[in-house]
Amino acid sequence: MPPRTYHHPDTDEIAIARVLFALSEPLRLNMVRMLAEQGETDSIDLGPDLPRSTLTHHTSLLRESGVVFVRAEGRKCMIQLRDEDLEQRFPGLLDTVLTGYESADDDHSEADA
Amino acid sequence: MPPRTYHHPDTDEIAIARVLFALSEPLRLNMVRMLAEQGETDSIDLGPDLPRSTLTHHTSLLRESGVVFVRAEGRKCMIQLRDEDLEQRFPGLLDTVLTGYESADDDHSEADA
DNA sequence: TTAATCGTGCGACTATTTTCGAACAGTATG
């Protein structure tokens, strides 16, 4: 029996409105930022203080909107940013959002001014 | 006495999450697309079939999130995209979103058919 | 002035989203 399988939208099925909505939630935007910095990340590291069901809710929403790829690893769950797919579908979007997030939010080091 | 005044956030107060949320709504995203194409537009042209109160709701949300500039013109209300401010705040964001919207959604408003 | 038009604010309602506890199933460890 397959352990856990996840459905992911094809790259050309990713809808801009759903991506924007997924990224408009501060919690999820922060998860995406972490994924962009760290690469594939254990799901629990994306929200150590959140109830598990809440974490599942947000990771599922990110997955269904095409922002992340989810992979079962033993009993854990590894999350990857679909940066290449997003770059192909909406060139520049991810970089722009993350750059804007860094500059907009609190004092994340602005070394390269 | 000024007829109608509107509050607009300063450019450096525009928050990425709020902008993304504003653009994640299909109705508002379409308004923004029209504004990008047509420039300053009479508010009623952005949603001729919508109830006025609904239209006000969406234009206010776009204004408060820093996406548009609203100006009273007689009894009408002219809407401008804050494209320069957005470009300064989040370089590339607007172009990327609109380009992604065009490519993703082929069913543009059929008003100009 | 009178009438028509426009946008706004209010209030109520519906729909969607978020949160999270509890029970459950799969996995690793002993």
Add this chain to the structure above:
DNA sequence: CATACTGTTCGAAAATAGTCGCACGATTAA
């Protein structure tokens, strides 16, 4: 095997967002 740990699902609750009728003030035109 039993136990501890993981993520998922379900259900319900709360919070948020969208829709829209209506009354009102302001503006324009006759």
